[in-house]
Amino acid sequence: MSNLDTLFKEHIQIRMRCADKALEALNYRSLILGAGEPFGYFADDNYAPFKTNPHFAHWCPAAGPHHVLKYEIGKKPLLIYYSPDDFWHLHERLDNPFWASNFDIIEVGTKEKIWESLGDLTYSVFLGNETKYACAKNIKINCELMEARLNWHRRFKSDYEIHCLSEANRIAAKGHLAAKEAFYNGESEYEIHMSYLKAMQCVDTDLPYTGIVALDKNGAILHYHGRDKKRNGNVLLIDSGATYNNYASDITRTYATNNCDPVFIELLAQTEKLQKELCQAVKPGLYYPSLHETCHLKIAEILENVGILKISGDYQTALKDGITKVFLPHGLGHMLGIQVHDIGGKQLDEQGNPAPLNPSNISYRSLRFVGTLDQSVVVTIEPGIYFIQSLLSQFKETNKHSDKINWSLIERLMPFGGIRIEDDVAPMGHANRNLTREYLP
């Protein structure tokens, strides 16, 4: 048995134990998870690239739509694998993947057969978007309390999942190294992106999310998805990942040429140093929003160090007055797993109660993970500093603290867009494992 087989076996056993607990608590007998069906565009016969229902993917790496998994308390999970005789579309044949021995598997050729093969469905709960057949069987659909419990369990990664996340980082590191080289060779956003894909031997739809490849001022558009053909940028902000067995990596790097303003180069060096310090602080028991707050205080310090802010070392007040949020409007990071922004970050417990937020701290509102880190709760750490025209103008015109900002220096730095550095970090033992830096400096 290979290492992956052993890890997966253990992963499925954990899934079964967690599902037993959730099913018993909510008085169900079996859990039915649909891989799902692709989303079709309105008034069109085209479909969006298929993404598997994350609840299904948590149990089974099988690719493609329509498969259904049934787990009944105390029984071996049953996978109904959809394998039609279809010359219009490609359907991956089952073969003998590493995970197969953990399921009883029935291969069927029609969607109707899937549901006939599931057996007794009394006291079942179905999660997925393919609800038509489940409705016809009169079973409970997309029960929120069940979703909350499964989302909660997804927070704690098994050793198999950590392995997959690490592999997703290893693969993405190849792309990032190629992108860096392409940038220093003067390539355009489009060319850098193509170099990224080529190095990983993949296409856009294999990526866990639409990558951000931003040269210069485009880095200040936080979800920039352009692919400009203009060459010879001075700054590259690249936020791009890879997928391995449905698990995502989420990595950002910022590179600058020597043609940049020296203040920007200094900002980049200090942000990198801060990012590494924040990563080192990740450990079980740490309340994540407190690290977000530390990040904002340090950003205030950095901005003062390079002469952007005049705040006499009063970082706490700069945070309270919302000055740091002008430069860093997003959260420190988020949970990572099957989904890039793994679900359940604002959930307090497995019942699905919401985590309390500190309403007095305005910088918390954009935070996607409000909780305490525990063993193997993988998170991203992604501090940034941006020169966003709209936020800066608004602050200058309406905020009574606008005299604390060195506006002539801001004007000089605007053309360079912004900085973000992001790693994926797994709290482990009394410290952590930085899954990204193991492969990418």
Ligand SMILES: [Mn+2]
């Ligand atoms: Mn991220």
